[in-house]
Structure formats: C-alpha cells, structure tokens
Amino acid sequence: MTELVFYIIAVSLCAFAFLSVTVGDVFHSAVCLTFTLLSVAGVYFFLGAPFIGVIQILVYVGGIMTLFIFAIKLTAKIGDASIRQFTRQLWPGAALAGAILALLLAVIRANAWSLRLLPPVQGPDLKQLGVELLTRYLLPFEFISLLLLAALVGAIVIGKVKK
C-alpha cells in the first residue's frame, strides 16, 4: 500500500517538474514548482527523514516559492504566454538531457546496489541530526548562517533603488 502511494507521488513529482519547465505561463510554472517541492517533501517522509521534509516545506514552499511569486509579479508583462519561452536550442538541449538520463539509468541498472532494500535498522533520528549539526558540522553550520546573512545584506544592497 505504502509502495503504491510512493509511486503515485513519484510519478506526479516528475509530471509537475516537467510541467514547470514546459508550461507557457511563468506563474503556472511557479505553481507547478510548488507542487513539485511538496512532492519532494513527501518523498523525504518515505525515506524516514521527516525533519528534512518539514524543512523542505518550510523553506522551499513557505519561503523560496513566495520569493518566486514576488519576483514574477514584480517583473510585469513577461508572464504572457505569447512570448517565446524557450531558447533557440530547445531540441539540442532536450536531446542532451535525454541522453544523460539514458546514461544515468543505464549506470543505475548496471549496479547491484540499486537493488538494495531498506535495512532493518532505523535511520538517523532528529536528535542525532541535531548533535551532528552542533558538534561535527558546527563550522559549516555557522558558515551557512553567515552566508544567509551575507545574502540578506547583499539582496538589500542590490535591490535598493539608487537615487
């Protein structure tokens, strides 16, 4: 039963992702991306990583998607479906992406680990994650906060309307 749910989520995830890069309207594309991100959060729950899933929803769906919508609304008159949305290299790009996909699938199929099933042990829990973040990964963790601060300040500086 859970497997069936997973496959449904996986298929819809791919469908939404594909739609978000193909639909004509940019706003629709952003909506599709929202569903894509939500589905990814669902995949995380299947992987026994509920914390990552929650963060995914909080940060991506709650934060980044809002930004995207804002940006789309601020850059008016471009969401019009009549404007060409693809570059001139649509078919070469598609072919290359397809070729890489085929290659990756072949590699995955050829390897035995792809058949590995869920191990009986429980995955890392929230406590372990927290301890790791604040001990072994403390320095990168703090760097991330520094990076976010820099991005914040940088965004304000760049976005300020110069008189």
Added chain:
Amino acid sequence: MVNIAHFIPVFPFVAFWLNIIFGCRLGVACAYVSVGASAISAVLAVLVFMGLQAGGGSYVLTPWLSVNGHPISLGIIVDSLTVMMLLVVTIVGTLIQIYSIGYMGGDPRFTRYFAYISLFMSSMLGLVLVDNLFLLYIFWEGVGLCSCLLVAFWYEKPAAAAAGIKAFITTRVGDTGLLLGILLLMSVGHSLRFADMSVISAPEPLMVLAALLIFMGAVGKSAQFPLHVWLPDAMEGPTAVSALIHAATMVAAGVYLVARCYPLFTAHPLALQTVAVIGAISAVMAASIACFANDIKKVLAYSTISQLGLMMLGLGAGGYTGGTFHLMTHAFFKALLFLGAGSVIHAVHTQDIRAMGGLFNKMKVTSVTFIIGALALAGVAPLSGFWSKDEILTAVWQHGNLGLFIAAVTTSFLTAFYMTRLILLAFFGESRGAHKAHESPAVMTMPLVILAFFALFLGFAGSPWAHHAFQRFIAPEEGEVALDLGMAVASTVIACAGILTAFLLRGKFLGYKEGTCALIENKYYFDEIYDALFVKPFHRLAAAVARFDQVRVDGVVNGVSRCVQELAQASRSLQTGLVENYLLAQAGGVFVLIVVVTLVGKLCHIF
C-alpha cells in the same frame, strides 16, 4: 676591551637603515645620525686601541660554513694593523662627514648621501675587522658598491653616471682575480684565515698564483697600473666622497689587503717582487700625469694613485712598516687636500686651476691648511709625509734594486713638483677667474684644521723623538729601528728640489702649449687603448647580439603572439555571450565525462 670590536661597524650600519627608512622625515637631521654613528665608532675604536695594550688577538663570533671540513667562521681579528685602520677610517670618516654637512648642504639627495656614506663606513670597518679572506671579500664588494653609488651620485650628469659604471667594472676585473685567488687558496691551502697565512703549505707555483690573484684584487681597488683608469674619472663624485673613499680609505683597502696577507707575499719573493714593480710603475706614471693635469681634483687623484703605488712599492720592497705608516699619514693629508680642494671648488665653482689664482688672501684657512697638506705630501721635514716616505725610501734602498729606488726618488721629486705647481696656480698670482671667492663656513673649515693638525704632527709617531712608537706598535717583532740620517737628508733634498724646480718654472705653467708632451698629457693613452681593446669590441658584440635578439628571438616571439592572435580572432565568434550556449557545452562535457568514467571503470574491471 678588545672583544667589543665587532660592534664598531654596527653603528654606521644602523645609521644607514635609519637614514634610508626615515630619511624623508629626518631631513637635515640625518647628517647628525651618520656623524653620531661614526663618532661612536671612533670612540669604540679608541677604546679598542687602548685595550690593545693588554694584547690583541682574534676571536670567533660564530662558526658559519664548512668547506670539505675546513671551517669558515665569522671571526674578528684585532691587531695593530686593524686598529690603525679603524682609527684612520673612523676619525677621517667622521671629519669628512662633518665637512659634508656644509659641502652637501642644499643637495636634493642630502639624506641619501649620508645613508650611502654610513653604509660605506660600515662596510669599510667590517673589511678591516674580519679575520679571513672570505668575509673580507663580502665587505670588499660592499665598499665597491658604495663607491659606485657615490661616484654616480649626481647621476643626472652623464659623465658621473659613466664614471660610476667605469669604477664598478674596472674594479670588477680586479675583484674577479681576488675571488679566484680566494678559491684557489681555499682549495689548495684549506684556510682563508689571515692568521694561517704564514703556515699554509702548498705547491710553490700555486701559492705564487694565489698571491698574485689576491694582489690583482688590490690592484683594482687601489687603482694601480694597469687598472688605474677608473680613479681619475671617479672624481665626478662629490669631493667629500673623493676624499673619503677615493683618497683616504677604500683605495687604501688594496694596500691593507697586501699588508694583511703579507706572510703570503714574503714567503714567495716572486709575488713580492711583482707588488714592488707594479707599485713603482703606478707611482712614476701617475706622478708624471699629475704634473700636466689642470683639474684640481684630477691632480689629486693621480697623486693618490702615485702615493698608493709608493705604498705598494714599500711593501714590495719589504718595508712593511713604511707601507703601513705611509698608508696612515697619507689618509690624513690626502683627505685634507681633497677637502681643501672641495672648499676651493665650493668657492669658485670651477675645477680648472688655470681659472683660479690669487685665492690665498680670500680663503686664508683653506689655503694654509691646503699648503700644510701639500707640504706633508711633498715630504718636507718634519711634516707627517716626510717620516713615512723616508721609511719607504729606506726600505727600497735596503732592498737593493736600483731601478725601484730610482722610481721611488723620481716619484718623490715629481710629487713635490706637481703639488707646488698646483699651489702656485691655485692660490697665488693674479686672480684669473670671474668669481667672488669667499671662505667656506666653519663646518667645513673645522675638519680642515683638525686634519691639518694630524698632517703636521702625526709623523712624529714614527720619529726618533717618539722612539719610533709607530714602528714598535705595528711590527714589534722587527726589533730596533733607527733613522737613516743620510736618507732623511736625501729625501728632504729631493723634495726641496721638486719645489724649487716648480718655482723656477712658475712663469711657464700658464703659457704652456698643449701637445708638447702629448704622451703624458693624454695619460699614456690608457683610456684609448682600453677603449679599442675592450670597450669597442664589446659594444660591437653587444650590437650583434641585440640584432640577433631583435630579429630572430623577437621574430619567434612575435610569430607566436601573432598565431595566438589569429586563432583568437577566428575563435572569438564561439563566444556568443548567451548563457544557454555555455550551459549546453558544460552539460555536453558532463555527458562525455560520465561516459569516460564509466568506460574506464569497465576497462579496469576487465583487466
């Protein structure tokens, strides 16, 4: 007391860095830094001199290198010769720096001048203190560098820049010899310490060769025949530099080197004989040129070559005390003469003695001190030059080679002659130039007076009245010395004869037509010969190489650059500026990479 000696060069060295780094801030005050540092060194030198009574010796600061198991250490030697040089260098150096405050006043590179002078003082003091040839060579190059920098100090003048290069390159010839000599001595004698000079045992021809190569360095530095050509040109530098470096101290370093390695020379008569002959040739040749020179500084420059030649002659004839004694007295009175000449040039703004005349009444202090210096140089009793020159003449006479003795006597005669001529032309007779001469400021005359005092009385250190204190100080092992009264009378007679001849010919100096004695007037054509032999062919070679470089080498380089340019021109249309094109290429690269990695993995799996 003796083992503070190694601090002596440190003070001028610190002064050099202070003046280089803070020169712009200090301004005129940098002169006081330099003078103060030299004065401290002088005081230390006096302390070392007094401490020497309790016994000298050498000591090692720290071991440094080891060549095939034979050590070369940072060692200091303190003996009578070193202390004599220390006193001469610090006292004369300090006085000349005081003089420079006045002489160089207002020069745009005033601070740099004093920085260079301090560096020179430091190198020169280091040179006389070290206890082996290897370290000596380092300081030897140091003084050579400072000499070049200071000769070309007014490098805006093309002549000064050329003179600096000439000084550097000509002495480099000698320095190469010295370096070869050091290497030879190290490889066959296994020691560079001066203290070991007398005990080194090696095949006779090699040791003679080593001694001659070392003497070659001395020839270059002391401007002896045939490497004397740089010294007259070096007079393009500031006169105070000429006094310090090119009269009193650095050029004497060659004589010092021979004196320092004296055991090496005395052990091999051929080497000693060469020293004497080269010295004799230099002495007579330079003295004869000085008789015809009209530039006041050139006269003194040739006189310096001549007197250095006399010192070499004295050393070569076995007169160790005579050579070193003359080195000391000469440093004082020649510095005095140069400073006096500087004072005159300062006043009349010309160096041509034919355009001077009648300066005696206008510049009393300069004139009187200059005449004292000239009389000391001429060897008139009882001034300092008399005693030291007499010592040399005695040594040459006892040596027994009549040719050398005639050379020494001729030099004495000519010295008296040209100095009298110089004084008659510059200070007496009618004033011939359109100049308003005036006495120099006290900061310049004061060193003159002090140096004149030394020129007057220093000689008594080697006189019977002081029981030959100098001789007993510098060479105590030589035993009792006595004044050769006959030689003293002869020496004075020769000097007086030179002076008298000059007085008799005084009317002819001005009306002298050039070309009468073309060989000597043109300095025996040395510059022309060297120009034709070395400079011109070298220029031609350089031009050929430059042409090859420009046509062939640059051709290749330009060809490569043109190829790259063409390629870039052809390929720049690849850069569309569209980010999607770049990304497509990047993704294609990733594709290829995955394929390659997979295939390689497969292949590795197979094999």
Added chain:
Amino acid sequence: MIPLGHFVILSAVLFCIGLFGVLTQRNAIRFLISVEIILNAANINLVACNRYLAPANAEGQVVSLFVIGVAAAASVVGLILIISVYRQRKSVFLDDFNLLKW
C-alpha cells in the same frame, strides 16, 4: 519494499528535467526554477543513500540541510539580481544579456 534504485532513478529523472529546463529556458525566473529542481534531485539522492547505505550516520541529511540553506541564499540573490536587471533593461530574458561577449 522499494529498492534504493527507484529513489535514485527518481532523482536522475528529476535531475534531467532540471537540466533540460536550464538548457532551454529563456526566462531568467524559470531558469532559477530549473536550478531548484536540480538541487532537489540531488537532495533526494543524498537522503536516500543515507537511509539505505549508511543508516547509522546522518551525513546525507546534514548535507541536504546545507543544500537547502545554500539554495535559499542562492535564489534570494538570483531573484534580486533579476529584479535589479529588470529595472534597468525592462527584460528578464537571458538572450538579452549578452554584453559580456567578445
């Protein structure tokens, strides 16, 4: 039971969709959307491998958290750049911004 391969295949498909978007989108905002898809594909891979191959550790999850953080920063800066360029040139189309060529 779902084998690891299916998660990895999902990740690969998602990655290639994102790659396709990056290669073909003319609109800068949709370009950023495609980048987000690629990042999510990578994250799925990280978490899945963490769970299947090394369940005792938390490296995969930690790194995916970092990726989310960096992606947030990147999209903030990217979007603000787009807005700022839009103000000056009234366009968000990448092929209008080819000033850097030659």
